[in-house]
Amino acid sequence: RDNNTIAESEIRDNNHGIWIEDSSGNTIFRNMIINNSDSGGGDTGVHVNENSDWNRINENCFYDNVLQAYDDGAHNNWDRNFWSPPPGVTGDYTIPGGAGAKDYHPLSYCPMCPQKMPTLTPVGILALLSALSVIAVVTIRRKRL
Numbered sequence: 085r086d087n088n089t090i091a092e093s094e095i096r097d098n099n100h101g102i103w104i105e106d107s108s109g110n111t112i113f114r115n116m117i118i119n120n121s122d123s124g125g126g127d128t129g130v131h132v133n134e135n136s137d138w139n140r141i142n143e144n145c146f147y148d149n150v151l152q153a154y155d156d157g158a159h160n161n162w163d164r165n166f167w168s169p170p171p172g173v174t175g176d177y178t179i180p181g182g183a184g185a186k187d188y189h190p191l192s193y194c195p196m197c198p199q200k201m202p203t204l205t206p207v208g209i210l211a212l213l214s215a216l217s218v219i220a221v222v223t224i225r226r227k228r229l
Contacts (some may be wrong), residue, residue: 090115092196101129101149104136104157112141116196121150132157134182141165145194155183166191 087109094116095101101120104110117129128148130141134156145166146152152167165187167177179185 088111089113094118095120095129100127100131102131104130104132105128106133106135108137108139108157110136110139112125112139113143114196115144116147116194117144117149117152118147119149128152130154132160132181132183133145136160143191143195145196147194151180153179154180155179155185157183162187164189164191166194168194203224 086107087112088107090102090161091111091113092115096116096118098120101117102112102115104112112130120127120129128151129146130144130153130168132139132141132153132155136157137159139157139160141153141160141162143164145168147168153162154160160183162179163175167187167190177187177190180188
């Protein structure tokens with residue numbers, strides 16, 4: 085079957101995550117794809133076989149799959165996915181398989197995970213206290229006038 089959508093789901097702890105076989109025009113969007121592994125060493129988070137073309141795999145979070153992804157199809161669009169562990173350097177993430185596919189814009193964070201607030205360093209704390217002191221002094225002086 086063609087033109088299916090799997091969106092905003094969690095695919096976790098399976099032998100095979102998502103397997104696209106002889107199917108085209110599918111959308112795999114904003115999923116958590118976690119810890120999918122074939123104990124025989126065989127599969128992936130998302131596997132696209134050779135007769136599957138023009139699929140979109142976008143904005144997913146791939147965590148700890150034996151092989152994160154595999155693509156033997158043609159013209160599949162892997163874009164803006166988060167890969168953990170990350171590719172190691174900034175730039176493309178190569179998808180194994182005969183298609184030669186790449187995620188040209190891998191994300192540096194998972195869009196479905198809440199972002200951590202930055203922590204303050206000692207220098208940041210001092211800068212914040214200094215700024216608050218200046219604001220307090222200016223406020224007190226204005227009240228006296």
